[in-house]
Amino acid sequence: MNNPNRVIFVDSTVSHKELLEYTTSRDLLLPGIRRGDLIRAVGLHPNLKSIVIIDGVFEEQASITHKEILWALAKGLEVVGLASLGALRAYELMRFGMKGYGKIFRQYEEGDLDGDDEVSIVYFPGLQNSTKTIPMINIRATLRRLSIEENNELITSIRSIHFRKRTWLEISKKVSKVIHESLMKNYIDLKREDVISFFKSSPEHREVTDTSNIELNLFFIKNIVKKRYPTITSFLDYCLSIMPRAPKITTKKSLEEYAQNIINYLDLPIGYVDDIAKILSELIGFTFNSERIKKASRMIRKEQKLTRQSDLLNFISRKKIPINSLQGIYEGIVKLEAYFLSQAYVIKSL
Structure with a gap:
């Protein structure tokens, strides 16, 4: 294939042999995508107009990065994701033009799935009919067919099996014999169904997501934050350092004191007081449930090596922070984090 106009990265979900029925001489079938493959394909095949990502590698091998896909989109190429890693990447990058x-x-997209383990499997590339582990997304689809998809305990039990070990044998240890037999007998390969549906449908009839007006994807942004900023403090420090300096406005003295307490607690530059006070004034009336605040406080204390109560008390005594202001400080930190995530400040450094 010297002049393909579409490249398709697929292997474990559907074999190349199966797809020959639905592809043309202008399609190039390649194995699951890994880091560098997209850029290499574009370089080798200058007539490419479309890239379809279905399968891809991760963990032991370097997976395709968001930057590579953004690079292809910036060049005007259509990038479509579905069924497996492609569906996850499309969700993460839909705001930026990936379909x-x-x-x-x-x-x-609708929030029913929240992890890559839903579509992940172990398989052996290049081996026909090789044994594969069972993706959780297919289990969910099968349970739905059996009208027992609402059994959260059953789903949790099966999902607790690491995707690398989620074979039928391991599943049989987590469910009753009746359920196990029903799952195998009625098994739905939703990943495969999505792929076949995509290639069977004509381009004009495909329901491919229009990404022109989708809100910024917080799942994608949070993943970037986790990788780039090891602590909440470092993330807030970065965002505060690049945000436009607003003209000084009059805020309540209580808000300035609130901001000073947060700065004191996190050891942030004192120059951020006005900016933090301004953000907090915009968020008056916004509240978070107590569980989220507790979770955040545990994470912040862990980052600061203050998990022991005695260490925390010594810390706030040294900082002259009133103990009755701690809850407010943690809530303020959560508000600041939520504010900067929603504003997508981290994307400015991509």
């Missing part, structure tokens, strides 16, 4: 297709992508 998503299929039921699995829709479930990510």
Whole structure:
């Protein structure tokens, strides 16, 4: 294939042999995508107009990065993701122009799925009919067919099996014999169904997501934050350092004191007082449930090596922070984090 106009990265979900029925001489079938493959394909095939990502590697091998996909989109190429890693990447990058297709992508988009383990499997590339582990998304689809998809205990039990070990044998240890036999007998390969549906449908009839007016994807942004900023303090420090300096406005003295307490607690530059006070004034009336505040406080204390109560008390005594202001400080930190995530400040450094 010297002049393909579409490249398709797929292997474990559907074999190349199966797809020959639905592809043309202008399609190039390649194995699951890994880091560098997209850029290499564009360089080798200058007539490419479309890239379809279905399968891809991760963990032991370097997976395709968001930057590579953003690079292809910036060059004007169509990038579509579906069924597996492609569906997850399409969800993460839909705000930036990547298109998503299929039921699995829709479930990510609607918040029904929240992890890559839903579509992940172990398989052996290049071996026909090789043994594969069972993706959780297919289990969910099968349970839905059996009208027992609402059994959260059952789903939790099966999902607790690491995707690398989620074989039928391991599943049989987590469910009753009746359920196990029903799952195997009625098994739905939703990943495969999405792929076949995509290639069977004509381009004009495909329900590919229009990404022109989708709100910024917080799942994607949070993943970047986790990788780039090891602590909440470092993330807030970065965002405060690049945000436009607003003209000084009059805020309540209580808000300035609130901001000073947060700065004192996190050891942030005192110059951020006005900016933090301004943000907090914009967020008056916004509240978070107590569980989120507790979770955040535990994480912040862990970052600061203050998990022991005695260490925390010594810390706030040294900082002259009133103990009755701690709850407010943690809530303020959560508000600041939520504010900067929603504003997508981290994207400015991509």
